Amino acid sequence: MRKALTIGTIITFVAGSAGWLAASVSAQGGGTVEVEVKYNGAPKVEKLKVNKDTEKCGTEATIEEVVGGSNKGLANAVASAPGANGASKAKAVLDQHGCKFVPHVVVMQPGEIDIKNSDDILHNLHTYSSANPSINKAQPKFKKVMTEKLEKPEFVKVTCDVHSWMRGWVAVVPGVAAVTDNNGVAKLENVPAGKQKIEVWHETLGKQEKEVEVKAGQTAKVAFEMKK
Ligand SMILES: [Cu+2]
Numbered sequence: 001m002r003k004a005l006t007i008g009t010i011i012t013f014v015a016g017s018a019g020w021l022a023a024s025v026s027a028q029g030g031g032t033v034e035v036e037v038k039y040n041g042a043p044k045v046e047k048l049k050v051n052k053d054t055e056k057c058g059t060e061a062t063i064e065e066v067v068g069g070s071n072k073g074l075a076n077a078v079a080s081a082p083g084a085n086g087a088s089k090a091k092a093v094l095d096q097h098g099c100k101f102v103p104h105v106v107v108m109q110p111g112e113i114d115i116k117n118s119d120d121i122l123h124n125l126h127t128y129s130s131a132n133p134s135i136n137k138a139q140p141k142f143k144k145v146m147t148e149k150l151e152k153p154e155f156v157k158v159t160c161d162v163h164s165w166m167r168g169w170v171a172v173v174p175g176v177a178a179v180t181d182n183n184g185v186a187k188l189e190n191v192p193a194g195k196q197k198i199e200v201w202h203e204t205l206g207k208q209e210k211e212v213e214v215k216a217g218q219t220a221k222v223a224f225e226m227k228k
Helices: 002-028
Strands: 030-039 044-049 060-066 078-081 092-096 105-108 111-117 123-128 136-139 145-150 154-160 167-172 176-179 185-192 194-202 206-214 219-226
Touching: 030 078, 030 194, 030 206, 078 105, 078 185, 092 105, 092 167, 105 111, 105 176, 136 145, 176 185, 185 194, 194 219, 206 219
Parallel strands: 030 219, 092 111, 105 167
Antiparallel strands: 030 185, 044 060, 078 176, 078 194, 111 145, 123 136, 123 154, 154 167, 194 206
């Protein structure tokens, strides 16, 4: 009797939490969009001699304008579902490491970003943008992190006035966004079900968009081919 009661209690509890779980899943109702970006041209990588701060920067800098994998996949493209809520609320971080911006392209929600200096030398952050105020700020070696505001959606070019070859991008994107890997693939997680506009942007190859139907709990695939 005592045992039967206990089991009954457990069943009630499990049924109760399953109901709660089902409610929370349908409230989110998100799916995944796997975006594949290809480029049919040749990768473009420029090498420059470095003669400043070489103990931290090395003697050669690489400017990676178009980076691709073996299957024509295009890296460093930003894929986004601008109309999708559900993006990560984590603050974006852009590091200066080895006199490079790491990652080369970082995505953020409109708001704040942490700019790190991991190099123990002076950098000077200088951004080029139109919707957001330009940032031009020295970051001495003791200043490990600066928090900056980029509140308007925009692709912001980032340079360093101390090291002319340093170049990166901050993609300020509302909605869910991710950067393609070396295979040209980016996964947009937790995109609400229904028709969604998917945008792809690349620093030298421009912008494209397509529409995709997202279904809850499923992965929708969409492919892009960028042209010069
Ligand atoms: Cu620098």
